[in-house]
Amino acid sequence: MADHEINPTANIITAIASLVSAFAWPAIAILVIYGLYSNTDKIISSFNEFMKDKDSANFGFSSSGGVTLEIIQKTARVSANAVISSANKSTTGPLSEDQKSQVGVNAQSAAISLASNSLDPRTRLKILWVDDHPENNIDLQLALQTLGIVVICIDSNEGISQAFDNASSFDVVITDINRDEMGDGRRQAEPEGGLKTVEIIMKNYPNTKVIVYAGGWAATHRNDSLQKPIIRITNYPEEVYQIVVNLAKTKALLQ
Template identity: 30%
Template sequence: MDLLSVVSSLAWPIIAGLVIWRLLPTIKNVIGSRGFTVKIGSAELTVQEVSDKLLKTTADIQGKLASAGASEYSVMESRSPLPPLRRVLWVDDHPANNAYEAAQLQALGVDVVQVESTGQGIEALSTAAPPFDAVISDMARNENGSFHAEAGLELVREMRAGGRPVPVFIYASHQALARRSEILAAGGNGVTSSPTQLFALLRKVGEFPQEYTAD
């Protein structure tokens, strides 16, 4: 693991902890509220407004960390400016597992389309207009009534066999990291179990349309 990955993996929990600490009074108000509004200073906010604010704050943190990582890679690789990252396809048989990450991407201006199987993913790639800029997939999935331990790897292989050059990243448990070399050899562009590293990988594909715009 390179120095940037180590720093990124350490930075996210530290910064997330600081955010939670700063917002702890608000979180306590939300938890203790028996209604749908929370009193914060002289303002009265709905629980949804508080939740949206927390989401935007963490999305902004993720975006800044990812941009810092991508900038470092750009310096090392002398890359030209990247286009916006506008659409991402997320393949996972349990979309709820990635709901927060997907919401963070949407808060950064990225359109996220979620499907639950390799077949649905390939169909979405074939019919997408405008096209997807990147694909995220879990590794193991229940598909068509059976368990596929290598569904993510199979998706990578099927995409490359079909001549689809869209960057694809495996976002799964630590067990998938042991298959990194095999996934990369099949045409995958990255493997991670860290949300911060996932955002950094995506940021190497394109800029988040609404970077640094969280209120």
């Protein structure tokens, strides 16, 4: 049987679909396509047709041959909306209009600052998120991942060592405090399991920063004096977002 003719357009759309579904930075798709294909009219048409009605990106080529990316504003909007959604579901409640505006500014700044660093693993901030209910943090995780920040989630302290071994290192650990019992017998209830997380990080990974992101516990202790490696105790998702994007921008600048 004769080999089927390779369809570059189909390959483009398949590649983009895989990247978008994984919340990959949209610029990755742009650069891959730009580097592998030369039929720019077909590339632009295929990409924009695929992305129609999707809040992600469009792109084109300028008359001088440069790439014109129209991804920053849309990327920032996706990230900001995810933070707003996270706040709506949190114990702290919906954001005010001023707070929403500030989140939008922060997202825009982060999207601009991190765009050129998204392909280099050395410049991407890496987060280990320890929480027995990771599904509660999906919106906030998406807000960070959209900007190219790496977020790895585990549900107990038992996975910390393996996670560090797999990733080589993390810049930040985000932890809850109270951990529920696991019905399969893997863990009994740990009312202060997150404090054990802090101890493990302090002992074994002293250069890693810790953010305690918890509900009632953080509301009670947010004004406590911070001790290394903790840099913030909070129950506000927008505060976690601001701290993390600032750390991500700082790391990108230092590389």
